[in-house]
Amino acid sequence: MKQHTIKILSQNSPVLIGKFMLIFSRRKIEVVNFSFKKISDEDGEFTIGFISDDWMAENIEKQLNRVIEIYETVLV
Numbered sequence: 001m002k003q004h005t006i007k008i009l010s011q012n013s014p015v016l017i018g019k020f021m022l023i024f025s026r027r028k029i030e031v032v033n034f035s036f037k038k039i040s041d042e043d044g045e046f047t048i049g050f051i052s053d054d055w056m057a058e059n060i061e062k063q064l065n066r067v068i069e070i071y072e073t074v075l076v
Contacts, residue, residue, distance in 0.1 A: 003032065004057040005049045005076040011069045012044040023063050024050060043071075 010016055017036075024031050033049030052060070061075045 001051055001053055003049060003051050004054075005033075005047060006057070006061060006064070007074045007076060008046040008048070008064060008070055009039075009072040010044065010046065010067075012038060012040075012042055013069055016046070016067070016069055019067055020046065020048065020064070023060060024048075027052075027056065027060070029056065029060070 008020075021031070030051045031048060032051060033047070035047045037045045037047070039045055050057075050060075057075055061073050064070060064073045
């Protein structure tokens with residue numbers, strides 16, 4: 001297992017924080033870093049650092065892309 005970082009461009013909505021954490025907690029994945037950067041009044045960028053296997057990180061990226069309010073997800 002190693003540390004991964006995922007960047008998410010989405011609407012500036014506090015509800016998304018709960019949705020993101022639910023995805024990680026259901027899979028029992030340790031989140032080591034969580035940050036938010038406001039891009040505009042309506043949009044923002046979430047950065048989440050977590051520890052998991054490579055296949056699990058790819059699975060999480062696919063799951064996050066299914067959330068309607070997300071514009072783009074990038075696994076760094």
